[in-house]
Amino acid sequence: MPRLAVFHADNLAVLRALPDACVDLIYIDPPFNTGRVQKRTSLATVRDENGDRVGFKGQLYRTIRGRTSGYDDRFDDFLGFLQPRMEEAYRILVPDGSLFFHLDYREIHYCKVMLDGIFGRASFINEIIWAYDYGARSKKRWPAKHDNILWYAKNPESFTFNFDAMDRIPYMAPGLVGPRKAALGKTPTDVWWHTIVSPNGREKTGYATQKPRAIIDRIVKVHSRPGDILCDFFAGSGTLGESAFELGRNALLVDSNLEAVHVMKKRFEGMDVEWRRGAARAALSLRSLQEASAAQRSEPAPQQAKDEPSGPKSVPDAPAPGRKPGRPAGKKGATARVSKGSGKKGATARGEKSSEKKSAEKKRSGTEIAASVAG
Numbered sequence: 001m002p003r004l005a006v007f008h009a010d011n012l013a014v015l016r017a018l019p020d021a022c023v024d025l026i027y028i029d030p031p032f033n034t035g036r037v038q039k040r041t042s043l044a045t046v047r048d049e050n051g052d053r054v055g056f057k058g059q060l061y062r063t064i065r066g067r068t069s070g071y072d073d074r075f076d077d078f079l080g081f082l083q084p085r086m087e088e089a090y091r092i093l094v095p096d097g098s099l100f101f102h103l104d105y106r107e108i109h110y111c112k113v114m115l116d117g118i119f120g121r122a123s124f125i126n127e128i129i130w131a132y133d134y135g136a137r138s139k140k141r142w143p144a145k146h147d148n149i150l151w152y153a154k155n156p157e158s159f160t161f162n163f164d165a166m167d168r169i170p171y172m173a174p175g176l177v178g179p180r181k182a183a184l185g186k187t188p189t190d191v192w193w194h195t196i197v198s199p200n201g202r203e204k205t206g207y208a209t210q211k212p213r214a215i216i217d218r219i220v221k222v223h224s225r226p227g228d229i230l231c232d233f234f235a236g237s238g239t240l241g242e243s244a245f246e247l248g249r250n251a252l253l254v255d256s257n258l259e260a261v262h263v264m265k266k267r268f269e270g271m272d273v274e275w276r277r278g279a280a281r282a283a284l285s286l287r288s289l290q291e292a293s294a295a296q297r298s299e300p301a302p303q304q305a306k307d308e309p310s311g312p313k314s315v316p317d318a319p320a321p322g323r324k325p326g327r328p329a330g331k332k333g334a335t336a337r338v339s340k341g342s343g344k345k346g347a348t349a350r351g352e353k354s355s356e357k358k359s360a361e362k363k364r365s366g367t368e369i370a371a372s373v374a375g
C-alpha cells in the first residue's frame with residue numbers, strides 16, 4: 001500500500017533535513033506572489049421559505065457562509081524566498097528525476113531564469129500551459145486564463161516519460177480520422193485545457209488555490225512509476241498527495257499553514273499517512289516512505305539514500321499495487337524510461353496502465369482533460 005508523510009513546517013527546514021537524491025518527482029505550486037491574501041469562504045445552501053435563492057422546482061434556499069481559510073501571498077523578495085528551496089529541490093531529486101514548477105504569468109519568467117541557473121538550460125524540457133475558462137473577464141486587457149508549469153529533468157538525457165500512461169484527448173473533427181483513431185483520441189500537446197476546481201464540484205476541498213486532480217494525475221502518471229516517492233513542499237490541500245496515493249505512489253508533503261494540514265487530514269482519511277509537526281523527523285519519515293516503496297516493488301529498502309550516477313540505467317520491474325511482483329502487466333511498454341541519446345523510447349518497459357485504469361481513471365472519467373482547441 002502506498003504511504004504519505006505530511007509535515008506541518010517551513011519547507012526549507014524539511015528539505016534541508018532530507019538526504020541527497022531521495023525523491024523521484026517533485027511537483028510544486030508555490031504561492032503566486034499575487035500581492036494579496038488568498039482566501040476562500042465555504043458556502044452551503046439550505047431550504048428556507050424566506051431564502052433569497054431560487055432552486056429546483058422554484059424552491060427557495062438561503063446561503064450560509066462557512067469558514068474562511070487562506071494564507072498570505074505577499075513577498076518582498078519572491079526569488080530570494082524561492083532560490084534556496086529550489087536548490088534543495090535539485091539536490092533531493094534522484095539523477096533521473098523531474099521537477100514540475102507551477103506558477104502564473106506574474107513571476108514565471110523570473111523563475112525560469114532562476115531554474116535555468118540551478119538545473120542548467122539543457123534540463124528545461126517543456127513549458128506546459130494550463131488553460132481554463134472561468135471567472136471574470138477584464139475589459140481593459142486580454143483576460144489572463146492560464147497558468148504555467150515548467151518541466152525540468154535533472155538529467156535531460158534520461159527521465160521518466162510514460163507515453164502510454166497518458167490520457168488522450170478527443171479529435172475536434174473525429175469524422176475525418178476514422179473510427180479507430182477517433183476512439184483512441186490524440187496525443188495532448190503542451191497546452192492543457194481543463195476547468196478549474198469547481199466551487200460546487202465533488203473535488204472541492206474549500207482550500208484557496210486547490211489545483212484540479214486531472215492536471216496533477218497526468219503529471220503523476222506520465223512522469224513517475226508505481227512505488228516512486230513524490231514530493232510537494234507547497235502542498236496546500238494535498239492534491240499531489242491524493243493523486244500519488246490513488247495511483248500507487250508514495251509522497252512527502254509539506255505546508256506551513258495549519259489550515260492546509262486540517263484540509264489534508266480530512267482529504268486523506270483512510271489512507272496510510274504519517275503526520276509530523278516540524279522538520280526534526282524528516283529523514284525518518286523518508287525512510288518509512290522508502291520502505292513502503294521497496295515493499296511495493298518487492299525489493300529490500302535501500303540502506304542509505306539513493307545516490308546513483310546519472311545517465312540511462314536499467315530499473316527493476318515496478319509492479320502496480322495489487323499486482324503480484326514480477327507478473328507482466330498485459331501490454332508492453334506502458335511505462336518507459338526515455339533516453340534521449342539513444343533516440344528510442346522504452347529503454348525499460350513496465351506495465352502500470354491496467355491497474356491505473358482500475359483505480360483513478362475510471363472514477364474520474366468525467367473530469368479528464370478533454371477539450372483541445374488545437375485541430
Ligand SMILES: C[S@@+](CC[C@H](N)C(=O)[O-])C[C@H]1O[C@@H](n2cnc3c(N)ncnc32)[C@H](O)[C@@H]1O
Nearest residue numbers: 010011029209210211234236237239255256257
Ligand atoms: C498555491 S498553494 C498550493 C495549492 C496546492 N497545489 C493544492 O492543490 O491545494 C501554496 C501553499 O504553499 C504554502 N506555503 C507557503 N510558504 C510556505 C513555506 N515556507 N513552507 C511550506 N509551505 C508554504 C501555503 O501555505 C499554501 O498552502
